[in-house]
Amino acid sequence: MITLYQFKHSAFCLKTRMALHAKKLQYRVEEVPPGIGQFEIFKLSGQKQVPIIVDDNDQVINDSSVICEYIDKKNDNNPLFPDDPMLFAKCKLIENWADTTMAATCRKSLIKSAIENPQLRTALLPDEIPSSLRSIVDKLPFKNLSKISNVVLSSKDNVDLQKLLEALSKSLINKKYLVGNALSIADIAIAAQLSLLKFPKSSGPILSGEGSLEYINNPYLENLFIWRNNLEEYLFSANFQ
Numbered sequence: 001m002i003t004l005y006q007f008k009h010s011a012f013c014l015k016t017r018m019a020l021h022a023k024k025l026q027y028r029v030e031e032v033p034p035g036i037g038q039f040e041i042f043k044l045s046g047q048k049q050v051p052i053i054v055d056d057n058d059q060v061i062n063d064s065s066v067i068c069e070y071i072d073k074k075n076d077n078n079p080l081f082p083d084d085p086m087l088f089a090k091c092k093l094i095e096n097w098a099d100t101t102m103a104a105t106c107r108k109s110l111i112k113s114a115i116e117n118p119q120l121r122t123a124l125l126p127d128e129i130p131s132s133l134r135s136i137v138d139k140l141p142f143k144n145l146s147k148i149s150n151v152v153l154s155s156k157d158n159v160d161l162q163k164l165l166e167a168l169s170k171s172l173i174n175k176k177y178l179v180g181n182a183l184s185i186a187d188i189a190i191a192a193q194l195s196l197l198k199f200p201k202s203s204g205p206i207l208s209g210e211g212s213l214e215y216i217n218n219p220y221l222e223n224l225f226i227w228r229n230n231l232e233e234y235l236f237s238a239n240f241q
């Protein structure tokens with residue numbers, strides 16, 4: 001069986017879990033405590049980032065896109081990459097954008113939201129952190145940092161991302177998938193990064209629906225988040241596994 005080493009709220013780890021479900025592959029999850037737990041990741045993979053997977057043939061693979069290519073080849077269930085060259089290229093372009101430009105802006109937007117919202121901040125802490133320490137973090141004077149957070153998230157990056165997501169949202173009103181007529185890595189990569197802007201159900205009851213207010217309250221993005229919720233429900237439903 002595949003073992004997935006992950007951080008609970010990492011979008012790249014969510015992307016990997018969605019792909020594993022799409023391929024109907026059995027897997028177990030090892031939660032990695034950020035910091036100290038990454039020594040183990042380094043020992044296994046020679047680098048310190050999650051996700052990594054360890055397959056039962058002892059093969060260790062890091063980087064979500066390499067992992068997705070690897071698991072796609074394991075069986076014929078729901079190919080993540082279309083055969084048609086143009087559709088394949090579109091999928092790769094979208095995945096690459098989601099994993100880089102989109103991921104960087106979403107991460108900054110989440111940091112900004114966490115600075116401004118103490119509940120969100122504590123909910124994001126790893127489960128291993130004792131509640132006494134959680135309440136201290138809750139009370140730290142992050143408010144003054146919110147000025148810095150505007151510097152962290154450039155308004156151009158933010159506007160560019162919103163415009164692009166609004167266009168995707170509109171394009172998905174009469175369409176189920178981003179590329180062609182089937183689920184692909186493009187859908188999975190975009191849906192996974194959206195989790196940092198508005199947490200999905202799979203993030204658990206405390207975080208679900210929370211996130212960046214300007215994205216959550218943008219009416220033009222409502223359809224995109226509905227599409228993401230439907231996709232998650234489809235992939236993570238018991239019937240589908």
Ligand SMILES: N[C@@H](CCC(=O)N[C@@H](CS)C(=O)NCC(=O)O)C(=O)O
Pocket residue numbers: 007010011012013038048049050051062063064065099
């Ligand atoms: N390109 C990598 C990015 C992975 C990544 O950024 N992982 C983050 C968690 S979301 C991480 O491990 N950060 C810890 C660190 O860099 O030390 C992928 O697609 O898997």
